[in-house]
Amino acid sequence: MPTTSTRVANTPSSPIRRLVPYAEAAKKRGVGVFHLNIGQPDILTPKTGVKALQEADLAVIAYSHSAGMLSYREKLVEFYSRYEVSVTTEQMIVTNGGSEALLFALLASADAGDEVIVPEPFYANYNGFAKSLDINIVPITAHIENGFALPAMEDFEKKISPKTKAILICNPSNPTGYLYSVEELEKLRSIVQKHDLFLIADEVYRDFCYEGQKHTSILAIEGMDEHAIVIDSISKRYSACGARMGVVLSKNEHLMTEAMKLAQARLSPSSLAQILGEGLIDTPQSYFAEVTEEYDKRRQTVIKRLHAMEGVVCPNPKGAFYAFAKFPVDNADTFCQWLLEEFSHNGKTVMMAPGAGFYDTEGLGTQEARIAYVLNSDDLNTAMDCLEAALKVYPGRLKVNEINLDAN
Amino acid sequence: MPTTSTRVANTPSSPIRRLVPYAEAAKKRGVGVFHLNIGQPDILTPKTGVKALQEADLAVIAYSHSAGMLSYREKLVEFYSRYEVSVTTEQMIVTNGGSEALLFALLASADAGDEVIVPEPFYANYNGFAKSLDINIVPITAHIENGFALPAMEDFEKKISPKTKAILICNPSNPTGYLYSVEELEKLRSIVQKHDLFLIADEVYRDFCYEGQKHTSILAIEGMDEHAIVIDSISKRYSACGARMGVVLSKNEHLMTEAMKLAQARLSPSSLAQILGEGLIDTPQSYFAEVTEEYDKRRQTVIKRLHAMEGVVCPNPKGAFYAFAKFPVDNADTFCQWLLEEFSHNGKTVMMAPGAGFYDTEGLGTQEARIAYVLNSDDLNTAMDCLEAALKVYPGRLKVNEINLDAN
Numbered sequence: 097m098p099t100t101s102t103r104v105a106n107t108p109s110s111p112i113r114r115l116v117p118y119a120e121a122a123k124k125r126g127v128g129v130f131h132l133n134i135g136q137p138d139i140l141t142p143k144t145g146v147k148a149l150q151e152a153d154l155a156v157i158a159y160s161h162s163a164g165m166l167s168y169r170e171k172l173v174e175f176y177s178r179y180e181v182s183v184t185t186e187q188m189i190v191t192n193g194g195s196e197a198l199l200f201a202l203l204a205s206a207d208a209g210d211e212v213i214v215p216e217p218f219y220a221n222y223n224g225f226a227k228s229l230d231i232n233i234v235p236i237t238a239h240i241e242n243g244f245a246l247p248a249m250e251d252f253e254k255k256i257s258p259k260t261k262a263i264l265i266c267n268p269s270n271p272t273g274y275l276y277s278v279e280e281l282e283k284l285r286s287i288v289q290k291h292d293l294f295l296i297a298d299e300v301y302r303d304f305c306y307e308g309q310k311h312t313s314i315l316a317i318e319g320m321d322e323h324a325i326v327i328d329s330i331s332k333r334y335s336a337c338g339a340r341m342g343v344v345l346s347k348n349e350h351l352m353t354e355a356m357k358l359a360q361a362r363l364s365p366s367s368l369a370q371i372l373g374e375g376l377i378d379t380p381q382s383y384f385a386e387v388t389e390e391y392d393k394r395r396q397t398v399i400k401r402l403h404a405m406e407g408v409v410c411p412n413p414k415g416a417f418y419a420f421a422k423f424p425v426d427n428a429d430t431f432c433q434w435l436l437e438e439f440s441h442n443g444k445t446v447m448m449a450p451g452a453g454f455y456d457t458e459g460l461g462t463q464e465a466r467i468a469y470v471l472n473s474d475d476l477n478t479a480m481d482c483l484e485a486a487l488k489v490y491p492g493r494l495k496v497n498e499i500n501l502d503a504n
Numbered sequence: 505m506p507t508t509s510t511r512v513a514n515t516p517s518s519p520i521r522r523l524v525p526y527a528e529a530a531k532k533r534g535v536g537v538f539h540l541n542i543g544q545p546d547i548l549t550p551k552t553g554v555k556a557l558q559e560a561d562l563a564v565i566a567y568s569h570s571a572g573m574l575s576y577r578e579k580l581v582e583f584y585s586r587y588e589v590s591v592t593t594e595q596m597i598v599t600n601g602g603s604e605a606l607l608f609a610l611l612a613s614a615d616a617g618d619e620v621i622v623p624e625p626f627y628a629n630y631n632g633f634a635k636s637l638d639i640n641i642v643p644i645t646a647h648i649e650n651g652f653a654l655p656a657m658e659d660f661e662k663k664i665s666p667k668t669k670a671i672l673i674c675n676p677s678n679p680t681g682y683l684y685s686v687e688e689l690e691k692l693r694s695i696v697q698k699h700d701l702f703l704i705a706d707e708v709y710r711d712f713c714y715e716g717q718k719h720t721s722i723l724a725i726e727g728m729d730e731h732a733i734v735i736d737s738i739s740k741r742y743s744a745c746g747a748r749m750g751v752v753l754s755k756n757e758h759l760m761t762e763a764m765k766l767a768q769a770r771l772s773p774s775s776l777a778q779i780l781g782e783g784l785i786d787t788p789q790s791y792f793a794e795v796t797e798e799y800d801k802r803r804q805t806v807i808k809r810l811h812a813m814e815g816v817v818c819p820n821p822k823g824a825f826y827a828f829a830k831f832p833v834d835n836a837d838t839f840c841q842w843l844l845e846e847f848s849h850n851g852k853t854v855m856m857a858p859g860a861g862f863y864d865t866e867g868l869g870t871q872e873a874r875i876a877y878v879l880n881s882d883d884l885n886t887a888m889d890c891l892e893a894a895l896k897v898y899p900g901r902l903k904v905n906e907i908n909l910d911a912n
Contacts (some may be wrong), residue, residue, distance in 0.1 A: 097730045101615045110768035146562045154554045157744040192600040195770035207509045208616045224769025322505045338565040338775030360518035361632025362603035367746030368776045
């Protein structure tokens with residue numbers, strides 16, 4: 097039999113989906129499963145987009161420009177100006193999802209064997225992309241007791257080597273909900289300027305910030321033009337995950353010239369999704385106010401309930417729609433599997449994403465799990481009832497004196 | 505300024521699009537340009553697909569399964585059975601275009617530094633993918649005087665090294681229109697079996713064969729289960745290039761497990777395009793008969809006209825919608841640029857794709873160009889009038905005694 101590649105052998109399977117067979121088995125047994133494991137919102141996709149698609153002339157569904165339809169890019173220019181981000185149509189390439197935007201950013205900035213520094217815990221699929229491209233992710237641990245704030249500059253300095261090509265952040269963060277302050281972004285600027293690195297920021301959750309906080313794009317920070325690469329997507333903004341419509345933005349002209357070669361090799365992004373995306377830009381601003389209010393309500397529901405559970409530690413997320421919590425259990429992976437395999441409460445149980453999969457450093461996050469608050473508050477409350485009941489009976493629960501509330 | 509990667513620096517820009525600025529300038533001067541340079545057909549996308557999309561419930565455009573919606577994969581199983589290809593829903597991963605299918609196939613089969621053998625001339629974007637993934641394409645030259653038939657087995661044997669992981673073919677071929685016979689596919693089977701290689705076949709043009717010829721998928725050849733990887737797409741089949749909807753198929757279970765890691769990292773293919781694709785499978789078979797008849801008419805128009813031009817050599821394409829011709833000119837690249845920059849005939853000119861971009865071996869194809877017969881026969885005839893007139897006045901035309909009709 098022909099041998100497959102080592103790079104994909106080294107690529108981890110998606111940790112988020114490992115538990116799927118257990119969830120399917122639970123459902124077959126008649127147990128209802130609250131899916132808090134994935135970031136698929138139940139929010140409706142705004143009708144402006146679907147209307148644009150349904151009214152479009154689709155007589156011949158043709159290739160678009162490799163960088164995306166000019167009309168769509170022009171609307172994106174206007175869209176980003178709302179966020180104090182000033183870009184031109186030449187400074188963006190429309191992509192098949194934020195995933196392809198990340199693929200282009202990584203390929204254009206790093207060779208095989210190069211290193212990209214990423215604060216952990218981080219979105220597990222970053223590892224999938226990096227490993228398959230022979231790029232080494234160098235993690236810098238953020239700590240739950242600091243609410244997952246940006247690690248100290250000294251920690252970054254220690255990790256930088258001649259192989260370092262970029263720092264990759266997710267802001268607001270999947271999986272922690274942490275929102276970087278302008279001061280933190282300026283610290284990152286000083287590092288990437290000093291060491292001549294790219295700063296890649298995944299900003300797909302920018303629209304969802306809470307408690308009066310405001311997201312700042314790295315493209316709005318002065319002195320970053322040569323360094324900043326932004327990954328964006330309509331998936332979360334408009335609850336249109338299945339459209340696979342993203343964009344990679346940079347003011348670094350040479351970087352964009354290089355990325356365009358990759359864009360041309362795959363011919364064009366989806367024309368259907370671009371028509372949808374163009375329509376979605378006309379979504380009234382009130383949509384975001386309403387959706388953010390809804391997510392905020394869910395966030396408060398989940399956080400309040402988690403904080404009421406003995407031994408559970410969970411920083412207050414300021415953005416995105418995830419909470420990253422530490423549980424008083426022997427092992428969160430085992431706990432999550434047990435929830436699906438052996439537990440139910442009034443015929444229901446909960447599926448979460450085990451935390452270890454979000455860390456690159458072996459042994460970290462073993463008591464943690466990510467909760468996506470993508471269900472309505474009633475369902476979330478019932479899900480939290482399950483979780484609370486489960487923590488009381490789980491055989492691997494820790495005794496109160498075994499719980500270390502501070503340690504990561 | 506941060507440095508970009510060497511692998512993308514080494515990735516060639518799309519040769520097909522190099523002449524685009526000259527075409528744009530011609531249009532600004534008021535010269536009409538017949539685009540024979542790209543494979544964007546003018547054929548209508550069947551309404552069954554668009555109807556499915558317009559009638560779908562798009563309240564929440566959600567992620568699908570990473571391998572594609574089960575309902576779509578089930579319909580694909582039925583679809584492939586029409587071609588005597590027997591596959592299961594587990595033996596396919598739905599992708600964002602044939603491009604992503606190729607990306608998955610290459611990444612899963614080859615490491616950085618590994619080699620993939622490709623008969624040249626070949627689809628230029630194969631190079632874009634391979635170079636950016638640090639995979640070396642090893643070309644084997646097919647010759648115009650043999651109609652671009654499969655090179656001799658000894659040629660393959662000579663090129664195989666310990667680094668060889670796969671042979672990649674396009675059948676029917678973009679850019680030559682060559683259709684491999686069952687005997688040729690069986691020869692390839694003996695090679696991949698003997699050397700334990702993958703055989704990757706890009707079969708996106710399978711529906712368009714002429715002169716009573718029939719396409720055979722490598723998945724229909726016995727003894728290939730562990731070796732065959734098929735790249736497919738709805739782009740050409742249903743004239744839906746902008747949908748970016750492809751699929752990678754293999755009966756090699758381990759290969760598919762590896763490819764699934766890549767599919768999961770990018771979450772899912774486009775849900776919109778899958779709904780379209782599912783509807784398109786209901787397209788009546790008469791559509792293919794009509795479209796093939798139309799392409800055949802165009803093919804005959806182009807070939808007849810080319811054969812009537814002094815010194816032009818062009819094998820008769822048996823599939824796809826491309827003709828690959830050799831012209832009595834000093835350099836086809838210069839000729840193609842001159843056609844756009846300096847020539848017009850009754851206010852019109854022709855854009856072709858210069859042949860050298862389809863060869864990996866330096867110096868080959870310099871008198872050749874690819875013609876996509878994607879316009880109606882009247883336009884093609886007028887385009888051929890332009891080409892014929894151009895060949896009479898082009899300053900770099902060869903004298904009759906300089907033309908070598910046999911050499912490649």
